[in-house]
Amino acid sequence: MSRLNAVVDTGAEHIRRWLGVLRDDLMTARVDPLPPSTWLRWLPHGVVWIVGVVLTIVGAVQLNDQGGLDLGYSMLLGVGQGCAAVLALRRPVPGLWLSLGATLAIAVLTRRMLMAGQIDGFAWPWTAWAIVAHLLVLLLVALRVPTRVSVEALVLTGLFTYALQGLWGAWNYTPTGQVTVALSAVVVVLGIALRGRREARVELGRQATLTAEERARRTLLEERSRIARELHDVVAHHMSVISIQAQVAPHLVRNPPDELKENLAGIRQNAVEALTELRRVLDVLRSEHPAPGERADAPQPTLDRLEALVENTRAAGLTVTTEVTGERRPLPPGVELSAYRIVQEALSNVLRHAPGATAHVTLAYGPRALRVEVVNTAPTREAPSSAGARHGLLGMRERAAMLGGTLTAGPWSGRGYRVEARLPVSASSATDPLPQDGTA
Secondary structure, X not given: OHHHHHHHHHHHXXXXXXXXXXXXXXXXXXXXXXXXXXXXXXXXXXXXXXHHHHHHHHHHHHHHHOOOOOHHHHHHHHHHHHHHHHHOOOOHHHHHXXXXXXXXXXXXXXXXXXXXXXOOOEEEOOOHHHHHHHHHHHHHHHHXXXXXXXXXHHHHHHHHHHHHHHHHOOOOEEEOHHHHHHHHHHHHHHHHHHHHHHXXXXXXXXXXXXXXXXXXXXXXXXHHHHHHHHHHHHHHHHHHHHHHHHHHHHHHOOOOOXXXXXXXXXXXXXXXXXXXXXXXXXXXXXXXOOOXXXXXXXOOOOHHHHHHHHHHHHHOOOEEEEEEEOOOOOOXXXXXXXXXXXXXXXXXXXXXXXXXXXXXXXXXXXXXXXXEEEEEOOOOOOOOOOOOOOHHHHHHHHHHHHOOOEEEEEEEOOOEEEEEEEEEOOOOOOOOOOOOOOOO
């Protein structure tokens, strides 16, 4: 007995839950407007309004002429049919109930005329124009609400039709219930398919946007990681020099005082600790974000390798000329590396975006700054489509900004393009030795 009670309680709980779902789905007046079409914009909404007006007029005429109803009742019921379609544009579920309510009123009034023999052969319980109005409402419902609610609306239409035609019935009428239910099923399936297609297209667009954003974020992170690795190489080189000099300094002074020894030991200890932290960060960067085609322990390029870069670019099909002004001299490692990378990225952009153009690279050594300029002529043919997002220019600007310099890029001489960077060179660092490799 207790098991039977448990089964009954479980069944009652499922029924209550199911009724709650139906109440939430069908007993609601929430707004769910039909969005404008992608290509036709607001044309579908205008068509529905026109159809609603037509349904109001022809429905009223049919009820008055063929259904034998008074003109006032006919107009009121016709307005109900037309308004149901228009209401479904913004509130689909209330539009469904209005359509069923108008149909029920028409069925009740025309059944009285059929039973009294005042009309004969009238389409019942759905008139022809009531079928059209309800099909339009079902289509709008299926386009806006979840599939479950669309199926519930179809089942509700079937039960409503069965209750009128199968259980209640009338005399001397033309049955339309079977045709209405069949057409309703077709319309609901069509609406569900169109809604699924639209949702799939929206989801595909969303995924494409996320993919593009992820690609852009990854490109930006890779560029920043490479810059961070190169800067750590430069800083680690100087920290190594400081550590060695602090270790050697006491041996260069006869009988150095203990205070000097302690200060130099502290300097060396701090340099060693800083160098350890730099190596740890650099190892993480190298293991997670290695530069494509480069070994982690490869020497970092300087302006001494500029000619090799130009020769490689010429081999790729780009005509490049170079010009060096001012007194060429060793520069701080960060300046040398940033200048090389800026020229490299600028020439790569010319190859990608200006096929057939020629490029000219200028290095102008000044007493306080190095000016790097890369200009190209107009392309001779259209460039292929590229998925780039201007991250090359962003990386070049970041390089210049980290050194306290500036970078400008923009059109030059018609359809050409120019990239110009000014990288400050401090007098104290102008004679610093260049790093021999990229290791710390």
